[in-house]
Amino acid sequence: MHHHKVSNAIIRRLPRYRRYLGYLQTKGIKKISSSELSELIGYTASQIRQDLNTFGEFGQQGYGYEVDNLYKEINRILGLDREYKTVVIGVGNLGQAITNYTYYYKIGFNIMGLFDANPDIIGKKFNDVEVMDVANLEEYVRNENIDIGVICVNRESAQSVADSLVAGGVKGIWNFAPIDLEVPDKVALESVHLSDSLHALSFMIKSKAEEYGE
Amino acid sequence: MHHHKVSNAIIRRLPRYRRYLGYLQTKGIKKISSSELSELIGYTASQIRQDLNTFGEFGQQGYGYEVDNLYKEINRILGLDREYKTVVIGVGNLGQAITNYTYYYKIGFNIMGLFDANPDIIGKKFNDVEVMDVANLEEYVRNENIDIGVICVNRESAQSVADSLVAGGVKGIWNFAPIDLEVPDKVALESVHLSDSLHALSFMIKSKAEEYGE
DNA sequence: TAGATTGTTAATCGATTAACAATC
């Protein structure tokens, strides 16, 4: 296998390749060249070839890439050729949104359990999944061999939830709390800092106003 | 003003500086040096000084930076020293989560209106804001001088919603639909591709498994 | 075979880090 370190820049582009290849598939398009894909996706043809060749030789000289095959390969590269046992901690609007989304699209992230600290919510069901007490999180994660924990609690509780998930043995954490969590290097951590994203938008609005005159 | 183009890398770090400076403020810490901040935030001291000097001279040789002042300056740089009239389109779980969040934290993004295409939801209220028909979006945005539109609809409707927002004259769009929207260059666009983020997590889990042995 | 397009090496560009003079 490729054990050399893949740069973060490439990791961020991979899901985007996947997205466009999925789109091409639905259009019934069978082959595509790096320059055609460049036109569509907005990366240079050179970069596309470089990126893909990080993982293998998927094309054919003089022809291009088979869309179906490349889509399948990128799914495999991304680790989307398997299922992940997932729990969601914090069943507010955001936790529910995530739960609904993964449930509805059946995308390989199976929500096995929901957790919350609020007694009013514990015992309720969302999409047939019961809400359990967060006090039992670590035990549940260990017993059920959970792969991924999705943290949708507030900033104050986020690190202790992460600690429970790590202690229970998760492989990855998808964090929505506005804090930079500490986890061991062997645990994958992906944080979505929504307020950071909104603040970046604010900055860009200001920049455009200056550029184009307010 | 600084009209030179600020790199995307810096834009992404700015909200993070803000976050840590806010934290320092709550701790009552008055001054900080670039090396202390480096320890805390994880960027090199050199990078911190470079980043800040893109926007001005906020420190004092031999001393460091005043936390209160630097926090205020970064807020100003980010354009957070004003309010933004905001609308949310698509009042599902995610739209409600965004609405609640901005309502609860009173962070300068005032949700003036909610929009949806579903007649069952139109007319309902969330946090005292009424849900209107998306057919009236463009007119409302124009009449009310809305700054920002938050797109929480599905992929299929997202581009037409974006078109209405642009036609109505928004300054920025915060997009949560899994599609790369086309907007004029003068409109700021920030997309949060949740599924891309989840797929990146999947990739990292796989990489760590290979690195540490499965 | 000729044309097209990949895979891959080399060149360029931009971002990060190091170094240090300026200065509080």
Next chain:
DNA sequence: TAGATTGTTAATCGATTAACAATC
């Protein structure tokens, strides 16, 4: 003044782009 730390230039590093030989 001496010590500390910034602001800023120079060096390094890594990522992107260009070029082209390989080859289908």
